[in-house]
Amino acid sequence: MSASLTIALDAMGGDNAPAIVVKGADLARRRFPGVRFRMFGDENRILPMMKRRKRLREITEIVHTEDAISNETTVSVALRKGRQSSMQLAINTVRDGEAAGVVSAGNTGVLMAMAKLTLRTLPGIDRPAIAAIFPTIRGESVMLDLGANVECDSENLVQFAIMGEVFARTVLGTVNPSCGLLNVGSEEMKGHAEIQQAAAYLRQMTETLNFYGFVEGNDIAAGTTDVVVSDGFTGNIALKTTEGTARLITEFLGDAFRSSLSARLGYVLARRGLRKMRDRIDPRRYNGAVFLGLTGIAVKSHGGTDAFGFANAIGVAIDMAANRFSEKITEDLEAFGNFDPGPVEAAVS
Amino acid sequence: MSASLTIALDAMGGDNAPAIVVKGADLARRRFPGVRFRMFGDENRILPMMKRRKRLREITEIVHTEDAISNETTVSVALRKGRQSSMQLAINTVRDGEAAGVVSAGNTGVLMAMAKLTLRTLPGIDRPAIAAIFPTIRGESVMLDLGANVECDSENLVQFAIMGEVFARTVLGTVNPSCGLLNVGSEEMKGHAEIQQAAAYLRQMTETLNFYGFVEGNDIAAGTTDVVVSDGFTGNIALKTTEGTARLITEFLGDAFRSSLSARLGYVLARRGLRKMRDRIDPRRYNGAVFLGLTGIAVKSHGGTDAFGFANAIGVAIDMAANRFSEKITEDLEAFGNFDPGPVEAAVS
Numbered sequence: 232m233s234a235s236l237t238i239a240l241d242a243m244g245g246d247n248a249p250a251i252v253v254k255g256a257d258l259a260r261r262r263f264p265g266v267r268f269r270m271f272g273d274e275n276r277i278l279p280m281m282k283r284r285k286r287l288r289e290i291t292e293i294v295h296t297e298d299a300i301s302n303e304t305t306v307s308v309a310l311r312k313g314r315q316s317s318m319q320l321a322i323n324t325v326r327d328g329e330a331a332g333v334v335s336a337g338n339t340g341v342l343m344a345m346a347k348l349t350l351r352t353l354p355g356i357d358r359p360a361i362a363a364i365f366p367t368i369r370g371e372s373v374m375l376d377l378g379a380n381v382e383c384d385s386e387n388l389v390q391f392a393i394m395g396e397v398f399a400r401t402v403l404g405t406v407n408p409s410c411g412l413l414n415v416g417s418e419e420m421k422g423h424a425e426i427q428q429a430a431a432y433l434r435q436m437t438e439t440l441n442f443y444g445f446v447e448g449n450d451i452a453a454g455t456t457d458v459v460v461s462d463g464f465t466g467n468i469a470l471k472t473t474e475g476t477a478r479l480i481t482e483f484l485g486d487a488f489r490s491s492l493s494a495r496l497g498y499v500l501a502r503r504g505l506r507k508m509r510d511r512i513d514p515r516r517y518n519g520a521v522f523l524g525l526t527g528i529a530v531k532s533h534g535g536t537d538a539f540g541f542a543n544a545i546g547v548a549i550d551m552a553a554n555r556f557s558e559k560i561t562e563d564l565e566a567f568g569n570f571d572p573g574p575v576e577a578a579v580s
Numbered sequence: 581m582s583a584s585l586t587i588a589l590d591a592m593g594g595d596n597a598p599a600i601v602v603k604g605a606d607l608a609r610r611r612f613p614g615v616r617f618r619m620f621g622d623e624n625r626i627l628p629m630m631k632r633r634k635r636l637r638e639i640t641e642i643v644h645t646e647d648a649i650s651n652e653t654t655v656s657v658a659l660r661k662g663r664q665s666s667m668q669l670a671i672n673t674v675r676d677g678e679a680a681g682v683v684s685a686g687n688t689g690v691l692m693a694m695a696k697l698t699l700r701t702l703p704g705i706d707r708p709a710i711a712a713i714f715p716t717i718r719g720e721s722v723m724l725d726l727g728a729n730v731e732c733d734s735e736n737l738v739q740f741a742i743m744g745e746v747f748a749r750t751v752l753g754t755v756n757p758s759c760g761l762l763n764v765g766s767e768e769m770k771g772h773a774e775i776q777q778a779a780a781y782l783r784q785m786t787e788t789l790n791f792y793g794f795v796e797g798n799d800i801a802a803g804t805t806d807v808v809v810s811d812g813f814t815g816n817i818a819l820k821t822t823e824g825t826a827r828l829i830t831e832f833l834g835d836a837f838r839s840s841l842s843a844r845l846g847y848v849l850a851r852r853g854l855r856k857m858r859d860r861i862d863p864r865r866y867n868g869a870v871f872l873g874l875t876g877i878a879v880k881s882h883g884g885t886d887a888f889g890f891a892n893a894i895g896v897a898i899d900m901a902a903n904r905f906s907e908k909i910t911e912d913l914e915a916f917g918n919f920d921p922g923p924v925e926a927a928v929s
């Protein structure tokens with residue numbers, strides 16, 4: 232990692248801001264020596280928290296802002312009146328090349344809109360997508376879009392596949408990552424027309440992209456492919472269904488261990504292994520959804536996360552910057568562009 | 581339960597047919613005294629299995645068929661050439677009033693097509709939907725559509741809500757069941773146009789239907805509403821994502837208990853509670869997806885289930901028949917019809 236890598240932080244976003252941002256930055260500092268922060272927010276609230284964090288204070292430039300975007304702020308109001316907000320100013324720093332990436336736990340819709348307008352989309356990308364890493368039986372995979380685009384056409388889906396592939400390769404370090412299109416059946420004839428068209432197009436790209444074909448909902452956690460591509464509606468439902476199911480089983484597991492004295496003792500004996508298991512599926516560990524398709528790095532932290540989770544979101548931004556994600560995706564989009572077999576519709580046989 | 585209730589069984593559907601069908605029927609017979617079966621399939625394979633099942637043999641009429649629908653059979657071929665298949669003949673028995681319902685573990689697409697053509701949709705229902713009961717933190721809920729209709733308009737979604745409500749009330753015994761529409765956010769403005777329109781319509785029906793509003797993926801397992809309504813594409817992805825996540829966590833849990841001698845001992849001590857937990861989420865326990873919206877009862881068993889799972893699918897058909905589901909849904913559709921506020925589009929403010 233470059234010694235001069237700076238990350239811009241929106242200190243005012245998230246349920247427990249600015250505390251989780253300051254504490255999260257302090258955790259990330261220890262994990263990534265050499266990182267520096269530019270923190271945007273209310274100085275009067277941030278500075279007192281820095282008093283006992285001398286090391287963090289030394290590597291952090293605090294930029295005082297009066298304005299902050301709340302979770303209730305609509306996109307249109309935020310874009311009109313939020314130009315001096317901590318979120319917008321943090322994003323500007325990335326545009327101006329003064330920070331390698333920005334992390335915010337604030338309003339997702341506003342963050343996406345501001346990042347898109349300020350950082351702009353990469354050449355060849357119509358719409359950015361939200362991507363995240365998740366645990367699978369085989370290891371880790373990346374899924375996109377998780378909610379930025381409720382409606383997607385086949386060209387969007389193809390672009391998501393390319394971006395997901397580059398992300399898996401450069402950030403996760405996966406060799407020749409496989410891509411799957413989320414569908415209701417693995418048969419060629421099933422699913423929406425857009426998915427059929429995207430699949431037909433991706434099948435023609437097999438020399439450059441390792442397209443697996445269709446995957447189903449159960450393939451996500453199975454890790455059947457390294458990249459799972461879907462429209463933002465379906466991806467968001469799948470992501471949140473996973474969260475809900477994990478919570479249900481954890482709840483039932485708690486009931487099981489409370490069901491008898493013997494079970495309680497069993498829990499104590501198995502505790503170390505169970506903690507390791509909990510860590511493997513800990514949502515805080517996978518915190519940090521990435522906006523792919525922009526000219527700069529923007530990471531959205533879950534609003535309700537804690538310092539450990541926020542530090543992981545910072546880690547995602549640092550990993551992307553250190554692996555030169557933006558440069559690589561630009562190169563790859565050019566390479567993929569050279570294989571362009573014409574409009575997507577023409578690819579359907 | 582009426583002493584003369586007969587269930588038609590497609591003995592040739594599923595990965596381990598006819599064995600799981602015969603064994604499943606034998607299990608169901610013990611649970612539901614008074615039930616009778618009419619079993620369609622290859623007599624030469626079924627009869628030997630009956631030799632040691634005298635009690636089952638006494639209550640089962642075997643109808644020999646030469647033809648069976650395989651999983652590879654397409655809908656069009658099945659409809660043209662499958663008129664003498666075990667599946668079609670079993671469905672005919674329901675149409676002719678000789679059986680109260682049909683259960684098959686065969687090809688889902690063909691079963692749906694044959695059931696729809698033979699049993700026809702109820703007045704007021706444009707398309708049948710696939711529904712299933714699933715476990716939640718609060719108890720049990722019902723979700724539909726799970727894959728019958730990849731594309732749905734707002735009227736379909738409204739009809740699904742009504743059918744799901746009647747199912748929860750009559751079969752699960754839920755008092756005033758709440759209905760939620762699956763969406764990417766609980767805010768009113770999010771999601772596809774069809775979902776917005778359906779919600780606007782359902783909001784006007786609050787005197788007859790307990791409409792909760794939008795629910796998200798995590799609300800499914802949380803049991804936020806008693807009925808979860810979605811199009812068949814999204815519902816299928818959500819259902820299979822749940823299965824995949826449950827498998828992932830079960831796998832990780834196994835790793836945890838194998839991680840040390842102490843953890844192994846812990847497992848032994850907690851085993852009874854853990855088994856109870858596994859039972860609570862056992863997919864075999866929730867086997868039996870229902871085709872709602874037809875004039876007769878048709879239940880689809882998972883193709884890969886075992887005798888215990890198939891017996892549960894038979895149980896679903898018996899529960900629906902014993903609770904006079906078909907009569908009640910007809911009454912309720914009439915009642916709901918009286919509240920018709922005009923075309924769905926007009927309901928959007």
